[in-house]
Amino acid sequence: MTDEPNRRAHYREPRQARSAATLARVLQAAEELAISDGLEEMTITGVSERAGVSVGSIYRRFDGKEQLITALTERMLEQREEYVAERLHLAEPSLPGVLGAYAHALLQSFADSSNLFPELLRTRGSSALDRGGRTITAIHRLLLDAAAPYADQIRRSDPKAALDTAARAILGACFHNSVRPDGCTGDARSAYGDELSEMAMAYLLTPDRHRPE
Secondary structure, three states, X not given: OOOOOOOOOOOOOOOOHHHHHHHHHHHHHHHHXXXXXXXXXXXXXXXXXXXXXXXXXXXXXXXXXXXXXXXXXXXXXXXXXXXXXXXXXXXXXXXXXXXXXXXXHHHHHHHOOOOHHHHHHHHOOHHHHHHHHHHHHHHHHHHHHHHHHHHHHOOOOOHXXXXXXXXXXXXXXXXXXXXXXXXXXXXXXXXXXXXXXXXXXXXHOOOOOOOOO
């Protein structure tokens, strides 16, 4: 979803449907192994065995493990943008509905890969952080656009700035939950999503304590 026309390809892009399907299996296998064994323990051989493809076919696509991890990072970030966009599209058409969908989508997208997602951004250098930053910006924009039709319900003196603050607070709380060793899971995670969206709504519907003259 992120528009990056000049972005350099990190690996050889597939040109046929069959090749694209193979690449998808390789990246899925890499993600599963990275989650179960860790990035450092993940190997090209292990990925090939799990994906059911030859080692040579992986090396025809990637120069090595680092390039595979870069592609995995790209795939996971794109999937999170797409997932949040889908959930917002299906949200109840109201300000609480949009904020609730946003909070639950973020919690779920981080939970899907346990601590792998923050680890990818933290350990893979500036390029991963830059790409992660673009995804965060894109996800933030998705929320602002989805909530725009209901901006007249916001009672803060600057509705746009207030919505921006609420979006950042929810995103930060969801990310924090993903890196905590005792982060919410299951029903507790769902309840936490409700609480985050309710907190955001309470803020947005509360007039400024000191309105500007």
